[in-house]
Amino acid sequence: MKIVSTNIGEKKELVYKNKTIYTGIFKYPVATPIFLDNEHVQGDAILDKKHHGGIHQAVYAYSLEHYSFWKKKYLSLDWQFGMFGENLTIADLDEHKIHVGDTFKVGAAILEATLQRNPCYKLGLRFKDMRIVKQFWNTTMCGVYFKVVQKGHVKVGDHFLQLKSYPKNKTIAELYRLERLEKGIK
Numbered sequence: 001m002k003i004v005s006t007n008i009g010e011k012k013e014l015v016y017k018n019k020t021i022y023t024g025i026f027k028y029p030v031a032t033p034i035f036l037d038n039e040h041v042q043g044d045a046i047l048d049k050k051h052h053g054g055i056h057q058a059v060y061a062y063s064l065e066h067y068s069f070w071k072k073k074y075l076s077l078d079w080q081f082g083m084f085g086e087n088l089t090i091a092d093l094d095e096h097k098i099h100v101g102d103t104f105k106v107g108a109a110i111l112e113a114t115l116q117r118n119p120c121y122k123l124g125l126r127f128k129d130m131r132i133v134k135q136f137w138n139t140t141m142c143g144v145y146f147k148v149v150q151k152g153h154v155k156v157g158d159h160f161l162q163l164k165s166y167p168k169n170k171t172i173a174e175l176y177r178l179e180r181l182e183k184g185i186k
Contacts, residue, residue, distance in 0.1 A: 001160035003106065004064050005089035006034045007082030011045040014125055022047045025122045027082035033155035034087070036109045036148045041087045048122075055147055056114040062086035062143040063093040069141065074127060083126065084117075086143055088154070095140055095173040101166035108152025110163065115145040116176035137185045140173040 009027035013020060024045030035042040039054050046053035052060070062084045071079055081089040095116070102113045119137060124130035136142070170178075 002091045003158045005029045005081035008044045023122045025085040025126050029081050033153040057145040058148045059146040060086045061088040061090050064091045066141040098172050099166045099169040103164040104160040106160045107154035107158040110150035111146035114147045116142040116172050142176040144172050
């Protein structure tokens with residue numbers, strides 16, 4: 001696994017269903033290294049702290065390979081990394097192979113896989129199409145949340161070196177399928 005893009009978002013104000021909302025899902029690539037702190041990525045807007053940020057959701061990563069699937073469905077979008085609200089776009093990230101607790105050294109940081117990303121309506125706002133939310137649920141291309149075990153800078157080109165593996169734990173994809181079943185999403 002290798003970082004192909006580091007992405008940061010600012011607070012953005014939108015109107016949704018006649019109500020003003022604020023979001024940090026509009027993330028864009030940055031050319032400089034980013035600092036992964038204990039509960040967030042420095043400089044990245046986190047506005048819904050119940051579902052983003054914090055110890056177990058400090059860094060969100062999404063797979064480069066998933067982009068080709070979505071680009072075919074949304075041809076008219078101005079595609080760039082960060083579209084899914086991820087801080088790190090990673091080549092060869094596979095939710096079926098990453099288990100809860102798997103730990104990686106990347107750049108100066110150490111990250112531990114913790115959770116799947118569940119989509120919400122703000123992904124629909126980013127895509128300008130609410131169908132993306134259900135489509136996202138009906139895949140296992142959810143991305144991975146990481147806990148920051150050791151703070152540090154990461155940059156494009158940094159490789160993930162696996163330090164610990166927990167093959168008896170559930171994979172991120174399995175967690176996501178269980179969440180979908182629990183919510184009754186079909």
